[in-house]
Amino acid sequence: DADVTQTPRNRITKTGKRIMLECSQTKGHDRMYWYRQDPGLGLQLIYYSFDVKDINKGEISDGYSVSRQAQAKFSLSLESAIPNQTALYFCATSDRRELFFGEGSRLTVL
Amino acid sequence: DQQVKQNSPSLSVQEGRISILNCDYTNSMFDYFLWYKKYPAEGPTFLISISSIKDKNEDGRFTVFLNKSAKHLSLHIVPSQPGDSAVYFCAASDNGGATNKLIFGTGTLLAVQP
Numbered sequence: 684d685a686d687v688t689q690t691p692r693n694r695i696t697k698t699g700k701r702i703m704l705e706c707s708q709t710k711g712h713d714r715m716y717w718y719r720q721d722p723g724l725g726l727q728l729i730y731y732s733f734d735v736k737d738i739n740k741g742e743i744s745d746g747y748s749v750s751r752q753a754q755a756k757f758s759l760s761l762e763s764a765i766p767n768q769t770a771l772y773f774c775a776t777s778d779r780r781e782l783f784f785g786e787g788s789r790l791t792v793l
Numbered sequence: 794d795q796q797v798k799q800n801s802p803s804l805s806v807q808e809g810r811i812s813i814l815n816c817d818y819t820n821s822m823f824d825y826f827l828w829y830k831k832y833p834a835e836g837p838t839f840l841i842s843i844s845s846i847k848d849k850n851e852d853g854r855f856t857v858f859l860n861k862s863a864k865h866l867s868l869h870i871v872p873s874q875p876g877d878s879a880v881y882f883c884a885a886s887d888n889g890g891a892t893n894k895l896i897f898g899t900g901t902l903l904a905v906q907p
Contacts, residue, residue: 687836718897723802725882726837726897741894773836781827782895784836 686710687785689774695791702761704788706774714777715757717741717749719770720787726773732757764792796820797885799898807906812870814901816883819864823885827895828857828868831880840881841868873905 687708696702706715717729728741730749738749746768748760761768769792775782798817806812816826824845829837843850843857843866850857856869870877883898 723899725797725799725899726884728894728896731894775836781839781842782829782837784838786834786836 685786687774687776687783689772689785689788691788692786693789695793696764697793698765700764700792702764702790704759704772704774704790706757706759706785708755708757708774708776708783710776710778710783711754712776712778712783713754714779715751716775716777716782717747717757717759718773718775718784719743720773721770729759729772761790761792764790766792768792794819795899796823797883797896797898799881799883799901801901802899803902803904805904805906806873808875809872812868812873812877812903812905814868814870814881814883814903816866816868816898817864818866818885820885820887820896821864822887823896825886825888826857826859826866827884827886828855829882829884829897831882831900837882870903873903875905875907878903878905 690705713734716731718726727743732751735751750758772788774785827842828840830840831837841852841855843859859866880900880902882900884895
């Protein structure tokens with residue numbers, strides 16, 4: 684089983700719909716992150732959390748929100764999805780030296 | 794403004810030869826650098842890192858070189874193997890490895906030809 688698990692792995696939705704991407708981890712790390720990957724733009728940080736009571740905006744947080752339900756769970760929400768949020772989304776955890784990524788969630792907004 | 798730049802979107806190398814992937818950065822506060830490797834349909838995985846107090850770090854076939862004055866780092870893979878074919882991301886942090894905000898480059902697709 685993967686240490687960092689993302690659900691769903693693939694999702695197609697329509698403009699204006701609310702979408703939640705979920706992430707859970709078994710690594711016992713306090714720090715969790717959401718990144719977005721677009722072709723030609725690399726990985727961009729959306730939000731990160733150092734513990735359950737700590738949430739921080741990253742480079743591109745507009746249009747997104749997050750919830751840290753427990754140490755092991757960090758979810759990303761798109762309240763009203765738009766087509767330019769079509770991307771590959773990665774959750775990650777950190778042991779303060781490196782990031783450990785999930786396998787990604789591919790989201791398509793029509 | 795791209796703080797971490799990988800100017801070569803792709804690189805093709807023959808098996809057994811050296812692969813050199815390059816990365817430039819603009820923020821002089823960056824003090825910790827990492828390389829990640831990504832296969833299709835998988836998340837990125839950590840490959841090697843280097844602190845700004847060093848100019849070289851080696852791990853098996855992989856060596857990272859850091860030139861602080863030029864704000865440039867490179868990843869050398871010797872010898873290259875077909876299984877090394879993947880996208881390689883350079884990343885940087887200004888927290889001495891705390892990774893609270895890793896900034897990634899755009900990636901270089903390496904193809905190692907048998």
